[in-house]
Amino acid sequence: MPTEHDWITTPVTAELLRGALDVERTEHGVLPHRLPARARAQCTDPQLASAESQPSGVRLAFRTRATALELDALPTKRGYVGAPPRPDGVYDLLVDGRPAGRGSVTGGNTVTIDMVAGTAELRTGTMGTLRFTELPDGVKDVEIWLPHNETTELGTLRTDAPVEPTPPSGRRVWLHHGSSISHGSDAASPTTTWPAFAASLGGVDLINLGLGGSALLDPFTARALRDTPADVISLKIGINLVNTDLMRLRAFTPAVHGFLDTVREGHPTTPLLVVSPILCPMHEDTPGPSVLDFTSLSDGQLQFHAMGDPAERANGKLALGVIRDELARIVAQRAAEDPNLNYLDGRELYGESDHAELPLPDQLHPDADTHLRIGERFASLAFAGGAFADRTA
Known part of the structure; x- marks a missing residue:
């Protein structure tokens, strides 16, 4: 030394x-x-x-x-x-x-x-x-x-x-926004969160605005995305809105449109990928909020469960299935005038078969191995030949 x-x-x-x-x-x-x-x-x-x-x-x-x-x-x-x-x-x-x-x-x-x-x-x-x-x-x-x-x-x-x-790398910049899962939740290290791993496989430079508990369609987050230079952008929307029971479907639809409108003010033609939630069985049909199971906490573990009632979806409460359907509809509607806007169902990153093999330890967040799987899937679906494929390479 x-x-x-x-x-x-x-x-x-x-x-x-x-x-x-x-x-x-x-x-x-x-x-x-x-x-x-x-x-x-x-x-x-x-x-x-x-x-x-x-x-x-x-x-x-x-x-x-x-x-x-x-x-x-x-x-x-x-x-x-x-x-x-x-x-x-x-x-x-x-x-x-x-x-x-x-x-x-x-x-x-x-x-x-x-x-x-x-x-x-x-x-x-x-x-x-x-x-x-x-x-x-x-x-x-x-x-x-x-x-x-x-x-x-x-x-x-x-x-x-x-x-x-370090001089500029010349690589494309990927700007990503999402929830605690995008933030890194239970990943093993900062380079093995799923966005960091996907960025390494995709050969891009990452700016990660995954904000644990705070992917809530906030206008100030949309403006931060709008004002940040980027070559490709992804928005992972949904799970925190259910966790917090923040809004109903009536508010959700215009909030998504407004969020996308704001991002597009700064990035009118940038490839933009809207990603719906990965599979989360407790919230697929059951609205939030998500609450901590204090019994499990006393046993030295963190476990969450859903407090909503599936019947409340009829009154506009949000479950993940409702959010996926509406995001797909919104993107399809907008894509008619925005050919650089695409949609990815989050269950293609982590779905039923993945959950059977690698269940969510606390019912909400993926573990370290699952982060690597999601990152590899995203790189394949988005960067290798999908919405973010480098057409100039």
């Missing part, structure tokens, strides 16, 4: 980051955000604030000869009263696009959530240090993918050789 006199110190700046829409300066360094400040100011929901500050898809990207590096970081970890401790967030190291290491930062802040009382307690901590050594010699492109499920403030980057921002 280099001594402290051998290190070259580089402040982390926006120029070294990929996948963030905003970078906030803090007393510890910088905090990447996945929604711009104007959007964050329009909604103070703690769920959204937590989700957008968790840097799913955000990575440091630089070119260097360094064979050792250190990164100071202040994580904010979450825990639940009555549940086993969550593992530390994972950082993935890529060298010239290939996996080269994995690590975590201990310590940091901790938010303890009491689901029964509906409270959250913050305990502040100190920064930790991520280290990678024995990197290959010579000039190389290095990426450090930040934990997808852990809010992360970044301090100083130290290396044993100078760094410079």
Whole structure:
């Protein structure tokens, strides 16, 4: 390891980051955000604030000869009263696009959530240090993918050789929006969330606006998508609207149209793929809301169940089957004047046979193996020969 006199110190700046829409300066360094400040100011929901500050898809990207590096970081970890401790967030190291290491930062802040009382307690901590050594010699492109499920403030980057921002890759930019499943839920690491894995297979650069619990057709999210440069865009719509029991069919249809209208203001001809929910048996015919099973929590597990009544669909309550039918109808209607708009049924990514083999552990979120399967399916259906196929290649 280099001594402290051998290190070259580089402040982390926006120029070294990929996948963030905003970078906030803090007393510890910088905090990447996945929604711009104007959007964050329009909604103070703690769920959204937590989700957008968790840097799913955000990575440091630089070119260097360094064979050792250190990164100071202040994580904010979450825990639940009555549940086993969550593992530390994972950082993935890529060298010239290939996996080269994995690590975590201990310590940091901790938010303890009491689901029964509906409270959250913050305990502040100190920064930790991520280290990678024995990197290959010579000039190389290095990426450090930040934990997808852990809010992360970044301090100083130290290396044993100078760094410079990685030049533009020339790859197409894929802008994706979805729920906690797109955010990463129970994926093993930031490069193995299904969008990150699909991006690697599809040869594109990912901007992931998967926002756990917050894919709710919010106008400020639509404007963020509108204003973000991208070559292809996908919108995964539905499960959070059922989870939260946020709206009825009467509101859903114009909200989807309005969301698409706003995105199209900034991307009038960009290939745009609307993706309906993957299979979720508890909500296929039963509306929300989804609630935590406190009995399972006392046993050290997280389990969800549906509180709605299938008969309530007659009054406009949303179940996943209703949402899929309406999304397909909306896309078909609009595609008559928008040939670059397409629809993908989420059950092609994860359906009945997949559920029989790889059931959802908490009834709602896919596990690590299922993330890889969904990512591989999406790459095949969208990038290999579908709506996002590169016709210029």
